Amino acid sequence: MDPVKYARAIGVHVGRGCRLIDVDFGSEPYLVSLGDHVSATATQFITHDGGVWVFREERPDLDLIAPIRVGNNVFLGYGVIVLPGVTIGDNVVIGAGAVVTRDIPPNCVAVGVPARPIRTLDEYRTAVERRAVPTKRMNAGRKREYLMKRFGRSQ
Numbered sequence: 001m002d003p004v005k006y007a008r009a010i011g012v013h014v015g016r017g018c019r020l021i022d023v024d025f026g027s028e029p030y031l032v033s034l035g036d037h038v039s040a041t042a043t044q045f046i047t048h049d050g051g052v053w054v055f056r057e058e059r060p061d062l063d064l065i066a067p068i069r070v071g072n073n074v075f076l077g078y079g080v081i082v083l084p085g086v087t088i089g090d091n092v093v094i095g096a097g098a099v100v101t102r103d104i105p106p107n108c109v110a111v112g113v114p115a116r117p118i119r120t121l122d123e124y125r126t127a128v129e130r131r132a133v134p135t136k137r138m139n140a141g142r143k144r145e146y147l148m149k150r151f152g153r154s155q
Helices: 003-009 050-055 121-131 140-150
Strands: 019-021 032-034 038-041 068-070 074-076 092-094 108-111 116-120
Touching (some): 092 121, 116 121
Parallel strands (some): 038 074, 074 092
16 A cells, blocks of 8 residues: 555655655554645654553553654654654654654754754755765666766776
């Protein structure tokens, strides 16, 4: 099944134009909301805090559960973990392997464990534009030729 259709089928709110690859929505997927144009790969959305296990014998009904909200135009790098109660703003890039333990404001890049903003989205755009290569619409052969020439490797 298409990953977006699957996410919707299990109760995730998924906006338009999303790309989901190997995403785990945890035990309460209906508490996860993704805006429009969200990309996530090998991301885990964890809506409950299992640490309350240590209190289970004295408090058998205790649970700590909270929704997760992801804004519009968000990129979640490979292996990101998003914890309960987090809101990620619009126009955000979360770096690979980050653990998002608290809200991330809009228009920024956040990385690390725990994830924290390190630059604005405009600063990121400026840095990316200096290193960008125009290969996105090239076929595989043309892309290889271009990259081999650009990076000085002979075929």
